[in-house]
Amino acid sequence: DIQLTQSPSFLSASVGDRVTITCRASQGISSYLAWYQQTPGKAPKLLIYAASTLQSGVPSRFSGSGSGTEFTLTISSLQPEDFATYYCQQFNGYPRTFGQGTKLEIK
Amino acid sequence: QVQLQESGPGLVRPSQTLSLTCTVSGGSISSADYYWSWIRQPPGKGLEWIGYIYYSGTTYYNPSLKSRVTISVDTSKNQFSLKLTSVTAADTAVYFCARESWSGYFYFDYWGQGTLVTVSS
Numbered sequence: 001d002i003q004l005t006q007s008p009s010f011l012s013a014s015v016g017d018r019v020t021i022t023c024r025a026s027q028g029i030s031s032y033l034a035w036y037q038q039t040p041g042k043a044p045k046l047l048i049y050a051a052s053t054l055q056s057g058v059p060s061r062f063s064g065s066g067s068g069t070e071f072t073l074t075i076s077s078l079q080p081e082d083f084a085t086y087y088c089q090q091f092n093g094y095p096r097t098f099g100q101g102t103k104l105e106i107k
Numbered sequence: 108q109v110q111l112q113e114s115g116p117g118l119v120r121p122s123q124t125l126s127l128t129c130t131v132s133g134g135s136i137s138s139a140d141y142y143w144s145w146i147r148q149p150p151g152k153g154l155e156w157i158g159y160i161y162y163s164g165t166t167y168y169n170p171s172l173k174s175r176v177t178i179s180v181d182t183s184k185n186q187f188s189l190k191l192t193s194v195t196a197a198d199t200a201v202y203f204c205a206r207e208s209w210s211g212y213f214y215f216d217y218w219g220q221g222t223l224v225t226v227s228s
Contacts (some may be wrong), residue, residue: 001170031212032212032213034213034214038214042220042221043205043218043219043220043221044154044203044215044218045205045218046215047212049212049213049214050211050212050214053212055214055216063220076113087153087154089154089215090215091212091213094167095156095158095167095168095169095170095171096144096156097156098153098154098155098156099153100153101153101154
């Protein structure tokens with residue numbers, strides 16, 4: 001299985017901050033990576049796919065980059081609704097696997 | 108607008124079989140562009156992919172669950188289903204159904220709201 005490791009697992013930040021979350025894969029996955037946002041009691045919401053393609057309707061303050069084994073999700077200016085848990089997921093092989101999650105909290 | 112909705116018992120006894128159905132509306136489950144997956148999330152924990160089914164009936168299961176999982180599809184009802192046998196407390200989780208789209212790259216673009224299944228006597 002392809003392991004995905006996110007860092008940090010917890011992140012405390014303020015509204016207006018720029019934050020970056022990293023996802024590292026245990027083997028190369030080209031650009032077959034997606035990012036999701038999950039708020040309590042809700043299903044994950046697709047933010048980015050193909051490592052850097054913004055899903056329709058997602059604000060442009062979200063961006064993704066990377067390929068191979070290292071990827072990042074950046075939120076350029078945190079808004080109150082962005083405080084949530086973020087997951088990366090790989091689509092390079094089966095089984096599909098997710099990172100352990102990064103919980104973004106208000107400072 | 109595509110919508111997915113999980114249904115099934117919220118409580119299952121240990122050693123019994125967990126059965127859930129996902130009903131797809133606003134789109135056809137028979138489209139060649141999509142795979143239909145089950146994903147679960149134990150309380151307070153991360154996401155685990157269980158497996159997928161294609162409209163033709165082709166399946167792929169997570170090896171960690173393969174011996175206990177069956178996913179089936181009913182194209183006439185626009186539904187797909189999950190069966191997980193011999194459940195234990197470790198199978199307590201929110202179960203999501205999701206659509207995996209293919210457009211050069213894969214991604215889960217539509218999800219059900221999730222349904223909590225508790226395994227307890």
